[in-house]
Amino acid sequence: MFRRFVLAFVTLLLIVSMVPTAYGQGPVTVKLWMHVHPPRVALDEELIAQFEAENPDIDVEYTTVPDQEWDTALATALASGGGPDLFNQATFAMGDFYNQGILAPIDPVAAGYADVQAIFDAYSFGDSLLAGAVFDDVLYGLPTELSTYACYANDDLWAAAGLDPATDFPSTWEELKDVAEQLTIRDESGALVQRGFDFHWGNSIFTLLIFNPMVQQLGGNMIDEVNLTASIDTPEVRQVMGYWNDWVNTWKLGGPQYEIDRTAFLAGNLATDCDFGNWGVPQMVDAGINYSIHPQPRWAEAVSNNAMATYAYFFMVNSGASPEVQAAAWKLAGFLTDHPQEYFDVAGLFQSKKSFVESEAFAENEIMPIFLQEMGVSLYHPRIPGFFEVADALMRGRDRIIVGGESMDVVLPELEQEVNDILARAAAR
């Protein structure tokens, strides 16, 4: 009886001890979230199926989230303790994510590289373009899409004004004003029928994607992302703000009251637009616009050759995921970012992998070298906690001056204080 009891006990012990072993050997599931970009989704699914076939120990749960719901859906999922293990995050809110300890440092070996340096070496302009996911000298992501803006000219509207973009496109902001005047058409009442050029006024993030780079060209910088301080009441900001203000109120060449520049350009009501990325090409084709692409203007007395801000999407791994899941997630990220040519051809998404940039196909591309050249000399927008709140405050300050007619002497010091307060509060959270 005793022997039977011992035998049964040992058998039970064996079975119980085998359960976690068997469980531990089961496939690891990686929850991957991407925003909806229809041309990319089919390619994602195809590559994920290939990855799962090559890695039977890893299951991938692929979820797409509409772009406009992304921030809310991701934040609420993370708040509830769930959310994705691997996600495709834009650089805008990345400062908040880093500040809240959500991001896991990259695991280079799991991602298929010898070490972190090998990742930087694998990308053209690796130091400047991967900087979007570097915090305190640690890399936290692999880029899925790198972007900056260049200028698109509607060649037909330019020709109608007797101008040729190939020879007449302005290289400075000062020249742009003169060219824009030649391209502007007004009706008998003085109302603008066609704008020569206009800025993007409708969304606050453009204060950091366009306005601040213009300040940086002059040697200033509104936001110090390392020390989290603002320098807004400066001669450089005054010069750029003065230019934007004159654009609206003195030269009357455009302004926030008009149709958003991108929409107007695609409708043929704007001759030049400087905030489309390379992803704008299919939209030009659909709209039937005969276009050419040109580098951004700089100031005549610019001290920095930067164009508009670089921004990007990066694969990032949730620091709350288990080490096995994190490793599997980086492996998947490494695999998916190893197909830059396919993502560019199918979805128009640019990754500056040397294997792609140094290929014949890239060299033959008519527009990408311009974008890559601009990216190479540009800087990322500030990746700060409270990014959207700072942008909102900057837009409010801009509008107080340009729309409300308040003096820069009053607004800029107040704005600087307000942004400093926002940065201090966001950093303390």
Add this chain to the structure above:
Amino acid sequence: MQRRQIWGLFFVLPTVIFFAIFFLYPIVSGLLFSLTDFTLLRPPEWVGLQNYADLLKDRLFLKSISVTLGFVLGTTVPVWILSLLAAKVFYQRFAGREILKVLFFAPVLPSLVVVAIVWRILMNPSGVMTTLLRPFTGLGEIDFFNNPTLSPISMILINDWTTIPFYMLIWLAGLTGIPLELRDAALVDGANRWQSFLRIELPLLRPTAVFVAAISTINAFQAFTLQYAISPGRGGPIDVNTTMGLLIWKYGFQFYRMGDASTVSVVLFALILIVTILQLGLSRGEQYSLE
């Protein structure tokens, strides 16, 4: 407990559960979140009443109160009066009344987002509205949405355009409920139409008035959609359209300040509660009944 009471509870239970999950739980959660520092990205941390103290120094919040009160004023009193007037017009018999009534009611049917898009096109600086007003203004362009003075007025006008027909229908139902005999008796006694309206109809419309006032005020306090869909930069320019409803969204989902967003929503809830209680209190007094 009697068998009958148990069955009663059983039948009420689904509603109670639904209310508890979808109303009570969010309200209590919101109240609790307002006492925390909650970034959405990390679990909330208890801070007591700090968020409420901070709000008193928050310029954006203080401005949102004045913006909201302005919007409430512009979308309640004029709406009550104009919708009642419209109801009085449609209460009369005239040729084509039913067709006109349907046309008048049409703005209520599309969603507010669609209304916003249509009006954004119509009120383009050199759009249809500018053209219609040109004989009076002489202006080639009118900046309806980016002018800090015109913009809130434009929001109010668009809102009133879409809500007046709805409240007109409520008033019309109230007017229809008043027996003709009472008006006839007043006329026989020498009352003119104005006196009949003032002394007979208006007192008997008190329950309708209370309903219209309460619902329109609550809706106005919760204003969000138009400001979100039309105003430049969502709430601009210079935050002249940042209502408390919009500020809650900004704080919670744009700035990752869910604790502050919850605090604003609690304050908004309290404001609506106070105003509604005041309205109900003022509506008491001499009651008129048809019985």
